[in-house]
Amino acid sequence: MTDTPDYPALQTIGWPWPGPPATADQADWQAAMATHPLARPARVIEQHRTHYVVADGPDASIKAESLPEWQRPRFPSHERPAVGDWVLLEGVRIVALLPRRTSIKRGAAGEHYHQQVIAANVDTVFIVCGLDADFNPRRIERYLLLVGGGGAEPVVVLTKADQTEYTEDALAVLEELKAQGIALRAVNGLDPASVATLHPWLGAGHTVVLVGSSGAGKSTLTNTLLGEQRMKTNTVRSNDSRGRHTTTHRALMPLPMGACLIDTPGMRELKPTGEETLAEGGFADIEALAAQCRFRNCLHQQEPGCAVRAAIEEGEIEETRVLNYFKLKEEVAAAAAKLAVRQAETAQERRTAARRGAGKAPRRR
Structure with missing residues (x-):
């Protein structure tokens, strides 16, 4: 890997621009790179439990060291780099994670709320x-x-x-x-x-x-x-x-x-994160039908004027798909409730940490 970014080489592994970020809609990337002027961008090509492998071209790869805080047990896993992420390197050490343009996430297995970036x-x-x-x-x-x-x-x-x-x-x-x-x-x-x-x-x-x-x-x-x-x-x-x-x-x-x-490895469990929108997840037609029901709180069962039931009875939409829509809707709502609790807990933890930091007396020289 070189110290100076080779943007044509970076483009071969998905860098989205012919050079460094330069326009207004790339401001978040600009700010991150300006914070680390000696660092160079690289892409995560492998994610392991203890390290990452990154590359800055089609034939260049290196085992990279991650930030110490990423290894802490309570650090949110979805805020760590995943395969496909762009990071900034100084030597062989990752110093920053660049903002994600897109991501594929799922709720991690287990009772406690976590997100996993696929x-x-x-x-x-x-x-x-x-x-x-x-x-x-x-x-x-x-x-x-x-x-x-x-x-x-x-x-x-x-x-x-x-x-x-x-x-x-x-x-x-x-x-x-x-x-x-x-x-x-x-x-x-x-x-x-x-x-x-x-x-x-x-x-x-x-x-x-x-x-x-x-x-x-x-x-x-x-x-x-x-x-x-x-x-x-x-x-x-x-x-x-x-x-x-x-x-x-x-x-x-x-x-x-x-x-x-x-x-990616096969996934047995596909839990929503609570951030999903059913209309964007393949159910836009059912969502549109639900909006046409006579009653706003229609349960789509035996209510009069239910557009969803009418579509099922007329063969316009498959009933098993509608049942899956209801099931997923409940799962998304439950995950969203857990997400709200987790976000509140995280905000409180950060406020507590900030107060503790502000209360420390300055060291004597």
Whole structure:
């Protein structure tokens, strides 16, 4: 890595501008870089428990030291760098995290409220689902909810199209998503010609992240896009088409066509953070129908003048999808309540720390 930023090289791994940030809408990046004038930007390409691997070009990487406060147990995990983040380096030490343009987050597993960043600064999210026993429209909707508020474009990628004769049926099941402008693509992940249908989202400088369950075909798709067998793949169980985690950590890789790809381990739990908007998460049509109900507090059950029930009865919308909408709406509301409590606790902790700091007597010289 060099001491002077090589912006053309940075662009090959997703730097969004031909040079340093210079316009008004880039003011937050300008301010961060001005605070550390001796630092250079680099991108996080691997995230491990004890360290990060960062790069400032397609063929340059280094094991980087993180800020000490990021290692504290109570430090919010979503405020630490994630794969795809841009950071500032002095030597091999990370000194700052640059503001995120987009992010994909989920509620972390466990009773206590935490957010986990899956990937940052991505342009497109490929939601990968196999056309075998892995096919689950409700899980796809859950992924769309998590992606919707993060600023990236979702694309539903149905893999293993060569292993079934029901591809068109599966696409028909997801027709309500397509009607909202969400792109759907069915591919044979082993066939470069079939995978070429994804190339419109893989232009130079763009960043794409793959998300999906274990066994969905993410690693196979990654190998085909890379043009080499770099990622380990495993067979899946015949009874449920699930596989073991072949990807063990998130990693960013430049692709031959100029884009950057982030592969991720399969995720079993997809909890909302409380910041999601259902209209942006694939349910804009249901939200629009709900606004047309006769009563503002309509529960969409047996109330007269319910536009949602009428659409179900007329076959305009699938009832199982509406039920999933209600379920996710409740989960988002519950997560939002936990988020509000956590934010209040964090604000109080910072006020207490500030008072303690202000109360310290200055040292005698």
